Amino acid sequence: MSTPVSSIDEPDDLPSVRPTMQDVANAASVSLKTVSRVVNNEPRVDERTRERVHQAIAQLGFRRNDIARSLRQGQTSSTIGLVIEDIANPFYSSIARGLEKVAQAYNYMLIISNSEENPLRERELVNALLRRRVEGLCVVPAGYDHSYLSTELRLGTPVIFLDRPPIHLQTDTIVLDNRGGARKAIEHLLSYGHRRIAVIQGDPRVYTGAERFAGYYETLTAHGIACDEALIYSNCDDAQRAQQATRVLMALPHPPTAIFATSNRISIAVLRALHDCACQPAFVGFDDFDLADMLPVPVTVVAHDPMDIGRKAAEVLFARLSRTELPLQQLVMPTYIVVRGSGELPPGRV
Amino acid sequence: MSTPVSSIDEPDDLPSVRPTMQDVANAASVSLKTVSRVVNNEPRVDERTRERVHQAIAQLGFRRNDIARSLRQGQTSSTIGLVIEDIANPFYSSIARGLEKVAQAYNYMLIISNSEENPLRERELVNALLRRRVEGLCVVPAGYDHSYLSTELRLGTPVIFLDRPPIHLQTDTIVLDNRGGARKAIEHLLSYGHRRIAVIQGDPRVYTGAERFAGYYETLTAHGIACDEALIYSNCDDAQRAQQATRVLMALPHPPTAIFATSNRISIAVLRALHDCACQPAFVGFDDFDLADMLPVPVTVVAHDPMDIGRKAAEVLFARLSRTELPLQQLVMPTYIVVRGSGELPPGRV
DNA sequence: TTGTAGGCGTTATCAT
């Protein structure tokens, strides 16, 4: 073995510790401030000095520490936080994409974290993001009390709620026209002669579901149709339960002639159940999904543009960050029926 | 109007600037260090002092600045970076989910950025993440030269390549068994008697596509079947082109009896085209997708577990972060055939 | 139990 005097373990003579501006300054025989000038492309640096500094930077593998940089007052972390239920869900990943697209244009980065629909985790994640000094926050809330954010709002951090409004807190919000979408779905089915329309929904306490159910209920009532309790199934976010509900519904002595599913995941479960039993009621689902047009009976849905939610949220957020005067935003994004076949099946064929 | 002496614009007397530990210390009449102790739950603080500090914290809305905290040597940013092509693509969002799941267990956060398959942007994003001192990096590379990361590796930042290996760089890599998956697909079709098997692929320079095509080519050759150039379509990542290729293929005087699509997106485009024309060759696609089992002819695919790629990547990454001795990782994740119907159609029905 | 001094890596300010 050779003399283990030096702690250098690389074949070249480069140290394996992360270099700082001071290291670069030493290597280039200039002051730290000159390195800072070069790194930040400030003017008034001699060309030869600049060149020398650049060489030292390349040789040492120096990279400006943006964390230290952001510590200086006025400097920003250029980071925004997003809290969602599950990034693997296409609805949320589209929102994230829309957000990130705008963020990239502003040279901001996006920290994404998954609450898994757990109020406690939501709050922990929000706090963790704020401790990291994200400059703005987008939240798809899982909890039922967001007053814990009021101080943060007062301190100037823009917080935008997506898909569901905040509770006990006033801040910018972007939601879908859930109720209107459901109304359109039910009116569509009514216009094809359906009178016994079942609904399969998830947790009725979740805002979106509650609104969609309200749209269902209101519309039937408005058309003078009494809701048959036997046709209402709740807490079917789980695919198993949605399928079971579908089977029970279709086995009723007087089954529904149409089914309305209040979400993507429920729709797919219901369609699977209908696929297995041989019955074919009319069907409309809330949320569009891939290949809906390719199924044996193409699926009519209430669609919307999730990526646009993210984009709009980002626009509001960056407007706030740039201190643009802006009233409280309460945006409602449109929903619309996409007619494909399943929603136009006539009644009386079950 | 009352005297506008104070700059306070809130009804209460709370300042609207973000408080620091010093502010809390002043409010509680203790030293900064005592506040630090309370904030970090250190022992040896008098209960009454602790209480007073907690009150000041609550009143001022103090939140520890983790950016400043991480500046102290030895402290970490507890952040990892992920560079992918597009988070809205379910394959990548599943990877992200797997990663984030493990990261959350370690109390790390995940910064996600989209390269949009642009090598330049990939590099910019990687650099931006490193400037933010992410402690580790996961990259689905778009570029063709990753030597720019060698210095960073030497400095100790774990970098893991996902789905595609790095070029001109040695580092941990997790890819799918692309070639083996393609081989299984082709052997499956061969076992059902197919001899004219077309392939529709994307950019042949992209690693995954190249491997999958190689698997196709090798397997045919190994079985003594000469590849018919007329049955090979490349650069069909665009849905339009994939559909066009399918139509041209099926209009050949001697059309293929089976089609192999090398990706998710291509599969869906091909199936759409086949849906329109009335022909029904056997079909196997690489990548599974939602509702593949619900299409009129359920779709046989080469499947894998994207979330597991993310999980495994995170495990390797955190092992490296904890300085666990670990040889260079070159993981190959398994792929397997999911038999559903479309891949078992016999030849001679076109 | 509590406090003081110094430094993390950068930028702002002011001097030379």
Place this chain on the structure above:
DNA sequence: ATGATAACGCCTACAA
């Protein structure tokens, strides 16, 4: 054109 010095908000080390 270049440099010295003082922050930024926090934690470590040590002292009282």
